[in-house]
Amino acid sequence: MNSNIIVMIKKELHRFFRDPRVVLTTILLPGLLIYVIYTFLGGAMSNMLKIDETYEYQIAVVQPSEAFSTFIESQSTLNYSLETIPPDQIESYRTRITDEEADLLVVFPAGFDQDVALLERSPVVPNVEVYYNSASMASGQAYSVVLSVLESMKTSSFDINRGVDSADLAPSKGAFLQYLSSMLPMLILIFIFTGCMAVATESIAGEKERGTIATLLVTPTKRGEVAVAKILSLGIIALCSGASSFLGLYLSLPKMFGMLEDESVSFASLFGIVEYVYLALVVLATSLLLVALISIISSFSKSVKEATTAVTPFMLVVALVGLSAMFTGGAQSDVVFYLIPLYNSVQALAGIFAGESSAVNILICTVSNLVYTMVAAYVLARLFNSEKVMFSK
Amino acid sequence: MHEEILSVREIEKTFTLSAKQRKIEKTTLKKKVAVDKLSFTAHKGEVFGLLGPNGAGKTTTLRILSTLMTPDKGDAFIDNISVRSHPHEIRKKIGFLTSELKLEDFFTPNYLYDFFSHLHHVEPDIAQKRKAELFDHFGVSRFAEVKVANLSTGMKQKTSLVVAMAHAPDIVIFDEPTNGLDLLTAKSVTDFLLDLREQGKTIILSTHIFSLAEKVCDRIGIIIDGKMTACAPLAELTREASLETVFFNLYEKTAGEINE
Ligand SMILES: Nc1ncnc2c1ncn2[C@@H]1O[C@H](COP(=O)(O)OP(=O)(O)O)[C@@H](O)[C@H]1O
Ligand SMILES: [Mg+2]
Numbered sequence: 270m271n272s273n274i275i276v277m278i279k280k281e282l283h284r285f286f287r288d289p290r291v292v293l294t295t296i297l298l299p300g301l302l303i304y305v306i307y308t309f310l311g312g313a314m315s316n317m318l319k320i321d322e323t324y325e326y327q328i329a330v331v332q333p334s335e336a337f338s339t340f341i342e343s344q345s346t347l348n349y350s351l352e353t354i355p356p357d358q359i360e361s362y363r364t365r366i367t368d369e370e371a372d373l374l375v376v377f378p379a380g381f382d383q384d385v386a387l388l389e390r391s392p393v394v395p396n397v398e399v400y401y402n403s404a405s406m407a408s409g410q411a412y413s414v415v416l417s418v419l420e421s422m423k424t425s426s427f428d429i430n431r432g433v434d435s436a437d438l439a440p441s442k443g444a445f446l447q448y449l450s451s452m453l454p455m456l457i458l459i460f461i462f463t464g465c466m467a468v469a470t471e472s473i474a475g476e477k478e479r480g481t482i483a484t485l486l487v488t489p490t491k492r493g494e495v496a497v498a499k500i501l502s503l504g505i506i507a508l509c510s511g512a513s514s515f516l517g518l519y520l521s522l523p524k525m526f527g528m529l530e531d532e533s534v535s536f537a538s539l540f541g542i543v544e545y546v547y548l549a550l551v552v553l554a555t556s557l558l559l560v561a562l563i564s565i566i567s568s569f570s571k572s573v574k575e576a577t578t579a580v581t582p583f584m585l586v587v588a589l590v591g592l593s594a595m596f597t598g599g600a601q602s603d604v605v606f607y608l609i610p611l612y613n614s615v616q617a618l619a620g621i622f623a624g625e626s627s628a629v630n631i632l633i634c635t636v637s638n639l640v641y642t643m644v645a646a647y648v649l650a651r652l653f654n655s656e657k658v659m660f661s662k
Numbered sequence: 663m664h665e666e667i668l669s670v671r672e673i674e675k676t677f678t679l680s681a682k683q684r685k686i687e688k689t690t691l692k693k694k695v696a697v698d699k700l701s702f703t704a705h706k707g708e709v710f711g712l713l714g715p716n717g718a719g720k721t722t723t724l725r726i727l728s729t730l731m732t733p734d735k736g737d738a739f740i741d742n743i744s745v746r747s748h749p750h751e752i753r754k755k756i757g758f759l760t761s762e763l764k765l766e767d768f769f770t771p772n773y774l775y776d777f778f779s780h781l782h783h784v785e786p787d788i789a790q791k792r793k794a795e796l797f798d799h800f801g802v803s804r805f806a807e808v809k810v811a812n813l814s815t816g817m818k819q820k821t822s823l824v825v826a827m828a829h830a831p832d833i834v835i836f837d838e839p840t841n842g843l844d845l846l847t848a849k850s851v852t853d854f855l856l857d858l859r860e861q862g863k864t865i866i867l868s869t870h871i872f873s874l875a876e877k878v879c880d881r882i883g884i885i886i887d888g889k890m891t892a893c894a895p896l897a898e899l900t901r902e903a904s905l906e907t908v909f910f911n912l913y914e915k916t917a918g919e920i921n922e
Binding site: 272276288483488 | 677683725728754756760764767769777778781782783
């Protein structure tokens with residue numbers, strides 16, 4: 270790289286990283302704040318998720334055993350409604366459990382009571398199937414109570430869930446992934462934005478306000494070099510800030526989803542090396558583009574204050590674009606969407622978090638954003654060269 | 663006479679005034695001719711002073727010479743290089759300074775000097791040698807590692823001067839050198855200018871202060887309302903009356919013309 274650009278980047282970074290106050294507010298604080306807020310939110314949420322004492326558990330039984338009915342009536346922990354359903358409704362009831370409309374299904378084999386009584390003479394050990402949904406607190410609760418009821422019946426010999434692959438009817442990773450996929454793109458975009466907003470307005474409008482940019486512009490430094498140096502150094506800072514926010518998020522999300530913690534789904538297990546590489550590419554390209562756009566807006570302003578005011582509406586636009594991932598439900602697959610600046614980042618991120626990203630789309634998103642950044646750098650260079658913009662009264 | 667190093671030929675610059683600016687300047691006109699067919703020349707090794715009241719167009723003229731602005735019409739040449747067509751070459755030759763031109767508070771004189779040396783592609787050993795000389799000469803050495811924010815106004819100004827000399831420009835363009843400076847600092851800046859002249863540099867400065875013009879300038883151009891009303895060696899201009907009297911006579915004459 271051109272040595273002028275390197276020297277200018279060094280200077281910007283020197284200024285930034287040697288100033289404890291700026292490092293604190295731009296890098297440490299975002300991550301810390303997010304961590305504290307999300308951990309707190311997680312705590313508040315799991316309190317909210319405590320099951321109401323008056324909750325009536327929806328439990329269905331197929332071919333109920335008399336002993337079971339007696340036992341479950343005698344326990345007092347659950348306030349339940351027990352219905353008996355015919356075997357041909359097993360499938361539809363399982364779906365209701367997955368959809369969290371019902372809590373538990375207990376299936377006894379035909380002639381369970383006789384088989385158990387005649388066990389010594391029969392080679393077949395009866396098997397009871399119990400279906401539940403671990404994503405639902407109530408279902409999980411009902412499952413453990415009914416399990417203990419069945420255990421207490423085990424003076425006679427029978428099996429529970431023998432040969433049943435998936436007694437847990439939770440929609441696997443679905444719900445968690447969907448939440449991640451729809452919320453995170455907006456959060457990440459906003460973190461990057463806020464991370465670079467203060468520094469970029471300061472670095473462009475601030476230099477104009479203090480008259481230091483003119484000192485730079487009378488040196489034989491090309492305007493393009495100044496623009497590229499500004500965008501790269503601000504991009505690095507934005508990335509650090511974004512990384513801090515991301516770390517805060519990364520550490521607090523599992524807490525927020527505390528109830529999922531001991532299940533197979535943990536935040537970390539969603540991500541392999543490939544996902545991290547994709548994420549880094551998209552975040553890098555997006556940071557650079559955002560920084561470039563904020564720099565352009567700032568260069569029209571006469572002071573940092575004015576620049577901040579001018580950039581704020583843009584932040585709202587970015588947040589709205591970020592929100593779009595929550596409405597489209599999952600990532601777009603059509604390549605065309607990955608050419609639209611900002612929207613492409615949101616879609617790419619949504620795809621990564623849903624575990625359904627395609628290398629082609631990520632690449633197109635990254636490359637197109639880098640191209641847009643170069644165009645923006647060119648525009649910025651033109652602005653640095655424009656006396657109307659640099660020396661307006 | 664020395665060779666001609668700067669030649670300004672009929673430059674013109676018109677600004678469109680914003681509503682806010684019209685209010686400040688108490689005018690209803692949308693356009694302001696800041697520089698009006700201005701021409702002058704400067705010779706190698708002399709101090710040329712643009713003298714004029716506020717709003718006369720001095721800053722605009724110097725910004726055109728230092729390539730920060732382009733003239734609407736006309737052109738200026740430094741060492742026969744056009745500011746209009748080869749601004750990049752011009753920037754290698756000049757040092758530009760204004761009193762409102764600030765250095766970034768966060769850095770030390772040492773850092774800033776190295777930074778600007780580098781941007782001017784000065785050879786590292788030459789840069790270090792020159793830095794030591796300049797810092798010593800202007801008493802910046804003691805404060806070389808103090809952040810600009812913590813320097814006194816005088817030391818800040820000296821630092822600006824020293825940094826602007828990092829590439830040893832032959833022509834120094836200086837807008838209102840002593841504006842807003844206290845007496846002592848103003849004195850050291852004036853001494854600095856005389857010093858540069860000793861070294862054979864060409865200096866183009868602007869000012870509205872008669873005493874400064876009289877003290878340091880070899881030649882003076884009196885600029886009023888964007889026009890050059892007189893341009894001659896100081897000695898010639900002040901043969902019959904003081905610079906102040908000459909200026910006010912010219913000013914009344916021009917004002918009279920405008921009112922008619
Ligand atoms: N960037 C600008 N935009 C609009 N008007 C300007 C600009 N710069 C200067 N002017 C106007 O041009 C005139 C000359 O200004 P200037 O060159 O700064 O004068 P001086 O330096 O002699 O005080 C003034 O009326 C000023 O308001
Ligand atoms: Mg001025």
